[in-house]
Amino acid sequence: MNRFDTIADLRRHLSSLRSTHKIGLIPTMGALHEGHTKLVERAKQENDLVVSSLFVNPVQFNNADDLARYPRTLDDDYQKLEAVGCDVVFAPSVDEVYPEPPAIRLNFGELETQMEGAFRPGHFNGVGIVVGKLFNIVQPDRAYFGQKDLQQVAVIRRLIRDLNFPIELVRCPTVREIDGLAMSSRNRNLTPDERQQATRLFKALTLAHDLLLEGQSTSQSKAAVKGFFNGNPNFRLEYVEVVNADTMQPVNEVLAPGQTAICLAAHLGNVRLIDNLVF
Numbered sequence: 001m002n003r004f005d006t007i008a009d010l011r012r013h014l015s016s017l018r019s020t021h022k023i024g025l026i027p028t029m030g031a032l033h034e035g036h037t038k039l040v041e042r043a044k045q046e047n048d049l050v051v052s053s054l055f056v057n058p059v060q061f062n063n064a065d066d067l068a069r070y071p072r073t074l075d076d077d078y079q080k081l082e083a084v085g086c087d088v089v090f091a092p093s094v095d096e097v098y099p100e101p102p103a104i105r106l107n108f109g110e111l112e113t114q115m116e117g118a119f120r121p122g123h124f125n126g127v128g129i130v131v132g133k134l135f136n137i138v139q140p141d142r143a144y145f146g147q148k149d150l151q152q153v154a155v156i157r158r159l160i161r162d163l164n165f166p167i168e169l170v171r172c173p174t175v176r177e178i179d180g181l182a183m184s185s186r187n188r189n190l191t192p193d194e195r196q197q198a199t200r201l202f203k204a205l206t207l208a209h210d211l212l213l214e215g216q217s218t219s220q221s222k223a224a225v226k227g228f229f230n231g232n233p234n235f236r237l238e239y240v241e242v243v244n245a246d247t248m249q250p251v252n253e254v255l256a257p258g259q260t261a262i263c264l265a266a267h268l269g270n271v272r273l274i275d276n277l278v279f
Contacts, residue, residue, distance in 0.1 A: 001082045003089045007097075007137050010090050014051075018139060021048035025140035027131055030054040030091075031071040031185035035175035037084045039144040042172055044085055051138050052081055054091040059102065060126025069270070071188045090138070102129050108155050114248050115239055115263055116151045116274070124155045131156055135165050143167050148174040148182045150261055150276045154248050174275075176202070182275045189271045197234060198268055204228045205277045208240070208262045212254055213279075218242040225264065238265040238272070245278050254279075 004010040014023070024043030028036055036052075043050045054077050061067040074091060081089055106128040111117055117124055135143070145153050153171050160167055175183045180202035181195075190198055207228060208221040216224075225240045244251050245261040254260050263276040 001078075001086055001089060003078070003091065005090075005092050005096065007092065010088070010137060013088065014049075014138065017049060022142070023047060023138065023140040024050045025134065025138050025143045026050070026052040026086075027134050027143070027145075028052060028054060028077075029056045029070065029185065030077045031073050031188060032077045032080045033175075033183045033185065033187075035146050035148065035183040037080055038175050039146060039172055040081065040084045040086050042170070043142065043144050046170075047142060049087045050085070051088040051090060051140065052086050053134055053138075054089060055097060055130070057097075057126060057130040058094060059098070059129055060123050062120050062122050066272070069189060071185055090134075097130065097133060104129065106132075106159075108158055111151065111155055111158060111248055114151075114243070114250070115241055115265065119238055119265065124152075127152055127155060128159050132159060132163070135160075135167060140167055142170050144170045144172055146172055146174060147278065148184065148275065150245065150263060150278070151248050154246060157246075180206075182273075184273065186271050186273065191269065194234070194269050194271065197232065198273060200229070200232065200235065201264065201266060201273055201275045204240070204264060205262050205275060208242070209277050209279055212242070212260075212262075218250075218252055221262070229266065234268060236267040238267065240264040 024047035026039045026043060040050055056070055058067055106125045108124050112124055145156060157169050160169055179199045181198050204225045208225050211221040211224055222240050229235045229237045241250055241263050243249055243261050243263060245259050261276050261278045265274045
């Protein structure tokens with residue numbers, strides 16, 4: 001496995017391989033878990049060369065405390081990536097990626113008015129900037145993202161379409177713990193008691209899913225989720241929405257299979273968790 005921490009060295013390495021190798025890219029912020037390694041395994045099946053980035057992107061954080069708390073486990077990340085056969089790792093410094101603060105601003109339209117866009121202003125601008133940089137640096141044929149960050153997938157899809165990146169976006173299923181909790185780097189910050197309580201997110205999604213399939217309205221299903229959390233003072237539900245899985249805009253009825261998603265975000269102690277179900 002080759003490791004690079006400068007853009008010039010990574011470009012130099014990939015330039016001689018690009019004409020004969022299909023390249024898959026997995027952008028990450030490190031603190032890797034099985035969800036990330038599953039992306040690498042998928043990319044290995046579909047490409048000749050797999051590149052993973054490890055970079056905690058400060059531009060996408062609108063909360064300084066959240067940025068400071070984000071786990072950093074670089075040595076462990078290297079070991080995990082090597083174990084699943086990643087070919088190239090790009091782990092740059094902040095100064096390497098942003099020699100000066102970016103002046104460009106990206107606006108993703110209606111995607112920024114709902115859910116993550118509404119509660120984390122500027123977040124998707126930062127995501128778009130760093131992913132756009134990685135697309136230009138690596139020039140992959142395919143890019144792999146997990147469904148857990150479903151709205152982020154929609155943002156990257158828009159980025160690819162609007163800027164004509166010749167890249168195939170691959171959305172991979174959410175990887176869950178045996179008790180249903182979606183794997184996330186932020187789970188490391190949960191206390192043991194909070195970790196047990198965190199399973200309520202998936203239970204709430206399952207509740208809404210079942211109610212919708214029984215014919216309940218989207219408003220009734222959302223109300224049931226809100227009631228589900230009301231009895232637990234450790235949780236602060238930020239949002240629950242039933243949306244079009246591609247546009248992320250709210251819907252009033254279940255759409256065709258695969259086009260409806262239930263999305264939620266909640267604070268548990270000091271940790272903010274998100275999850276979704278697509279059906």
